[in-house]
Amino acid sequence: LVKAVIFDLDGVIVSTDEYHYRAWKHIADDESIYFDREYNDRLRGVSRKESLDIILKNANRSYTLREKEELLLRKNDLYRKYLEELSHKDILPYVVRTIKMLKENGIKIAIGSSSKNAKFILSKLGLDDTFDAIIDGTMIEKSKPDPEVFLSASNLLQVNPNECVVVEDAIAGVESAQQAGMQVIGVGHAVIGTNITYKVENLRNIAEIIQEITEN
Ligand code: G16
Ligand code: MG
Numbered sequence: 595l596v597k598a599v600i601f602d603l604d605g606v607i608v609s610t611d612e613y614h615y616r617a618w619k620h621i622a623d624d625e626s627i628y629f630d631r632e633y634n635d636r637l638r639g640v641s642r643k644e645s646l647d648i649i650l651k652n653a654n655r656s657y658t659l660r661e662k663e664e665l666l667l668r669k670n671d672l673y674r675k676y677l678e679e680l681s682h683k684d685i686l687p688y689v690v691r692t693i694k695m696l697k698e699n700g701i702k703i704a705i706g707s708s709s710k711n712a713k714f715i716l717s718k719l720g721l722d723d724t725f726d727a728i729i730d731g732t733m734i735e736k737s738k739p740d741p742e743v744f745l746s747a748s749n750l751l752q753v754n755p756n757e758c759v760v761v762e763d764a765i766a767g768v769e770s771a772q773q774a775g776m777q778v779i780g781v782g783h784a785v786i787g788t789n790i791t792y793k794v795e796n797l798r799n800i801a802e803i804i805q806e807i808t809e810n
Contacts, residue, residue: 596777596808597757599696600747603707603730605638605763606781606797608684608719610709613676618649621669627653635784639764641708641737642666670711677711680718688797693724695801702726704747706760708737727751738766741774748774759807761800777807 605611615634622629629649637645646666650657657665696703704727705712712730716722727750729743736742748758760771763782768790771778779792779800786793792803 595757596701596759596804598702598704598726598748598751598753598759599804600704600706600744600758600760600771600776601725602639602760602762602764602767603705603712603715604709605784606686606761607689607705607721608680608686608715610677610680610715611638611763613673614645616676617669617672618645620672621665622649622652625653625665635765638784639708639738639762639766639770641731642670642710644737674711674714677715677718680715682720685719685721686796688800692797692800696804701804702751702753704728704751705730706743706747707731708734708743708766738764739769739773741770744771744774744776748776759804761797779803 601607604614614637615631618634618637619629627649629652636648640648643666646662693703703725705725707730710731712728727747729747729750731737734742734746744760745755748755755775758776760776760778762768762771762778762780763784765785765788768778768780768785768788778790779794780788780790781794781796
């Protein structure tokens with residue numbers, strides 16, 4: 595039985611993954627560090643700080659804590675500038691329809707995001723009051739692939755993990771959900787190589803998949 599669906603935010607509800615990429619690319623270029631979209635896929639779902647550590651693996655010098663703090667602030671400032679422009683029309687295709695369908699069927703919905711900007715993004719999209727629970731990067735100790743974010747969400751919803759379905763675009767997020775004992779639907783190209791049963795391009799057929807999971 596499926597009692598709740600927990601959505602990742604960046605890359606599932608809205609394409610902020612592209613803005614993360616542009617902001618990191620800017621930082622990497624300034625520092626003359628190699629960075630491309632393939633590297634960016636490794637940062638999906640991973641916390642800001644850990645993302646920087648992954649990028650700096652390509653640097654030809656080491657960075658002090660202070661320098662890292664400064665890069666993190668700069669990255670977030672660049673990223674927030676993109677976020678300022680967000681509005682309801684940036685919600686990805688089929689998201690609104692999916693949410694409506696789930697609500698009509700009495701299925702609870704939540705957000706499980708690594709982002710510390712999640713609440714800001716949701717308010718920009720006009721989705722502040724849409725979800726039954728929101729767990730974001732400000733509320734967790736350990737970022738994806740740790741299961742904490744999804745377990746906290748199911749806890750807040752008071753639904754057992756095995757009755758939750760996670761919708762994710764990141765390898766780290768898929769691992770996180772699997773470790774939490776939840777079913778996962780992978781969205782987009784980054785999760786193609788993972789061993790999950792359900793992979794989709796967008797949320798178009800989510801209703802059918804949830805139906806299938808319910809019957810299994
Ligand atoms: C998101 C992104 C990650 C990003 C992380 C932290 O997670 O996928 O790329 O590094 O949040 O974001 P911020 O810098 O805004 O705190 P999710 O879980 O929503 O995909
Ligand atoms: Mg994501």
